[in-house]
Amino acid sequence: MESKLAQFASLSQKDKAPAYLSLLPEILSRSNPSAIATDLHSLVDTVVNQDSVGLVVGRQVLSELVKSLGGGIIKDNELRKRIVEDTLATVQPRITSYEEQVNSLRFQLADLLEEDEEWSEAARVLMGISLDSGQRTMPDEDKLRVYVRIVRLLLEDEDSVQAESYYNRAALLVHSTSDKETLLQFKLCQARISDYARKFLEAAMRYHELSWVAEIDEEERRHMLSAAVTCAVLAPAGPNRSRVLASLYRDERSAELPTYNILSKMFLDHILRSAEVKDFEGTLKPHQLAIIAISSNDRLASAIPDATAANEPNTSTRTGPSTVLDRAVMEHNLLASSNIYNNITFRGLGALLDLTPGAAETMARKMIEQGRLRGSIDQVDKLIWFQARDEDDAQGKAGGLGDVEQVTEDTGAPFTKRWDMQIRTTAANVESIVQHLTEKNLVKFASAAA
Known part of the structure; x- marks a missing residue:
């Protein structure tokens, strides 16, 4: 190979392109993988980095190599990946002169990495693609596809922080396409970003919307419906969540889900027991079980000792929820208890929620402040008074079950x-x-x- 390359170097400029191009089929037809990789490296290094060859010839040879690799002439994916990576490394010093060919190679490498489920590596390869340059500007629709693919790959490895950065770039270009597949992928990324950011109410609505799209596979739609139920359960208790829970409860497909029991109990405002919560916890993803921090003020307020509870041997010592699920269940049980009791003591609510009396008061206070619970707190008598909820807050109009007029x-x-x-x-x-x-x-x- 070295002798042929040295011989071609003395040819005239117009004869060099056919000469170098004639070597490609010869190299790619060899049976020895190591020889293919070594000889291709020598050829690419010569046509790209030797000034005597010229930019036009280099682009022709590199374009033909990209075309051959993309056409599947090499069946061994590991060998093909090795050749693509080596070619990219060889071209790197003069990458600005070969942007189009380099971008094509990066797309091929990303495909190979994605097949091997190396999600983050595939995403990083796509990040290196030059989308805007003086030589060739990629259309906005193509940029959108690249950004959405990067987001999808990063989310597969649960890198939600970097995924959100590229999602924001995609959101600026989403108006540029009418392609249904791209729009569906963008909406799915939108739902998953909300899920990872713990915006569970927003995620539940987006997942449920996608579960009705006929173009999506039936099994995928069922998976999205299940994700919608999970996010709705984890969402902060209140009227807004009641609307989403009602919409999911009315969906006939929900009855087939393993999480239907906890969905129905939350919608009907039944108090959840620890065994039911434990079963549901087994279906959650790691980011949905993230440990949450309690503010210093809430920790101090929750730790204030209660004189009447000090003599009780079974009084809880927990000063707040430890996980997202823990908080969702406690807030739901607090909301459910407002339908049972007219009032309840701090100590009684603490026993119900497995919290200290001070922590139970803190949780009720925050929910009342945020408008998610109607009631008032009597700190002198250590009582929480609940107000009767209007129909809008329960299962009537807020739940989408129709107007029920009661005189x-x-x-x-x-x-x-x-x-x-x-x-x-x-x-x-x-x-x-x-x-x-x-x-x-x-x-x-x-x-x-x-």
Whole structure:
């Protein structure tokens, strides 16, 4: 090979291109992988880095090599990867002169790395592609595809920080395409970025939206529906989450999911037990089990000793939730308890949530401040008073289950409204049963004495 290259160096400029190009088929047809790699390195180094060859000839030879590699002439992926990496390293000193060929090689290398599930390495190769240069500017639609692919690869290795950076670049170009596949990939990246950033409510809505797209495979849609349920469960308790939970609960496909039990309990405001939470915890990804930090102020407030609870041997010593799931379950149980009790002591709420009385008060206070819980706190009597929720906050209009108009008498006593409604409903049910029995002649009423 060295002798042929030295011989071609003395040819005229117009004869050099055909001469060097004739070597490519000869090299690629050899049976010895080491010989192929070695000879291709010598050829590329000669045409690229020897000034006597010329830029035009170098581009022709390199373009033909890129075309041959892309056409699958080399079946061994490991050999092909080795050749591509070696060619990129050889061309690196003069990369500005061969941008188009280098970009094509990087796309090929990224494909090979992705096949081997080397996600981060494939992403880094794509990051090195020159998308804007003086010689050739890539269209915005193609840039968008590259950015979305980088985001997808980084998320496979759970590198959400760098993925978000490239997602922001893609968001600026998303208007430039109408290609359905690219838009769907962008929306999926959007949902996953929200998931990793712990914006669970936003992620749940996006996952649920994607689960209805007919172009996506059925198994993938089921996976997205499951991800939507998981994110909805982890979202902060409150009216907004109730809307999302209702939408998922009404979805007939949710009943087939293994997480349906916890979804239904959260939607119906039932208190969750530790065994149920433990089963659900096994389905979560590492970032969804991240440990959360408690602020110093909350830690101090939660650690204030309670004189009445000091004598209780089973009083919890926990000063706050430790994980995202832990916090979601505690906030849900607190919200569920507001449907059961008119009021509850700090110590009683702490026993329910497995927290110190001070930590239970802190959690309730924060939820009231954020408008996610209706109530008030009496620190003198150490009581939390709950206010009856409007229909908008429960399973009616907020949950998307339709408008239910109920005419209730204004008694002037808000804490007895629910009790009055229960009595009214029970009396109506009894009357209906008696009427049904009377029609069947199963009940006879004695006539009144004159």
